[in-house]
Amino acid sequence: xxxxxxxxxxxxxxxxxxxxxxxxxxxxxxxxxxxxxxxxxxxxxxxxxxxxxxxxxxxxxxxxxxxxxxxxxxxxxxxxxxxxxxxxxxxxxxxxxxxxxxxxxxxxxxxx
Amino acid sequence: xxxxxxxxxxxxxxxxxxxxxxxxxxxxxxxxxxxxxxxxxxxxxxxxxxxxxxxxxxxxxxxxxxxxxxxxxxxxxxxxxxxxxxxxxxxxxxxxxxxxxxxxxxxxxxxxxxxxxxxx
Numbered sequence: 001x002x003x004x005x006x007x008x009x010x011x012x013x014x015x016x017x018x019x020x021x022x023x024x025x026x027x028x029x030x031x032x033x034x035x036x037x038x039x040x041x042x043x044x045x046x047x048x049x050x051x052x053x054x055x056x057x058x059x060x061x062x063x064x065x066x067x068x069x070x071x072x073x074x075x076x077x078x079x080x081x082x083x084x085x086x087x088x089x090x091x092x093x094x095x096x097x098x099x100x101x102x103x104x105x106x107x108x109x110x111x112x
Numbered sequence: 113x114x115x116x117x118x119x120x121x122x123x124x125x126x127x128x129x130x131x132x133x134x135x136x137x138x139x140x141x142x143x144x145x146x147x148x149x150x151x152x153x154x155x156x157x158x159x160x161x162x163x164x165x166x167x168x169x170x171x172x173x174x175x176x177x178x179x180x181x182x183x184x185x186x187x188x189x190x191x192x193x194x195x196x197x198x199x200x201x202x203x204x205x206x207x208x209x210x211x212x213x214x215x216x217x218x219x220x221x222x223x224x225x226x227x228x229x230x231x232x
Contacts, residue, residue, distance in 0.1 A: 043202060043223035100160075
């Protein structure tokens with residue numbers, strides 16, 4: 001079982017739709033969680049950190065469920081410019097070091 | 113302000129050769145991490161350096177090594193290149209240890225544009 005799993009998609013949605021992605025992780029001792037966005041042939045860019053209480057940034061809402069070991073990202077009112085790959089990142093401690101693990105990414109295509 | 117810069121942007125090598133990739137972090141950032149990303153996959157963690165010391169290592173063979181200099185820039189070295197080493201190599205910098213709990217904001221990673229390595 002992979003440490004961090006994401007549905008690769010693609011999710012193909014019309015403009016204005018609401019879309020949700022999930023990311024599951026296997027290490028119950030994981031400590032920090034993030035969502036990154038990656039455009040084609042570009043570097044990943046931070047979208048938002050994920051806090052235990054959940055957090056919102058405009059049209060984006062991130063939630064963490066430690067009991068079920070998953071994080072989620074909700075995008076409301078999708079824009080064409082939201083088309084990208086969304087990567088979740090989970091970090092755990094191992095031998096005194098922090099080990100970040102990325103999921104393989106979920107591809108989102110927003111069409112007119 | 114300059115972001116994370118990596119050089120070279122593209123590189124072509126043949127099997128058996130070695131390669132050195134370079135990374136300059138954002139000014140004030142003390143941690144540099146290296147990742148390998150192959151097409152269709154997420155970045156895979158190779159190393160993290162903080163204050164010139166290795167603070168994390170992913171599941172990569174000993175052919176991969178890195179170091180961090182007093183100015184916090186970093187090099188990634190790969191020896192005895194294999195075809196499977198062809199990938200995008202990403203460098204990320206953060207103020208503190210990436211993933212640390214003390215301050216999430218300080219530990220957010222910012223990525224460079226990467227070095228695209230092709231091994232023939």
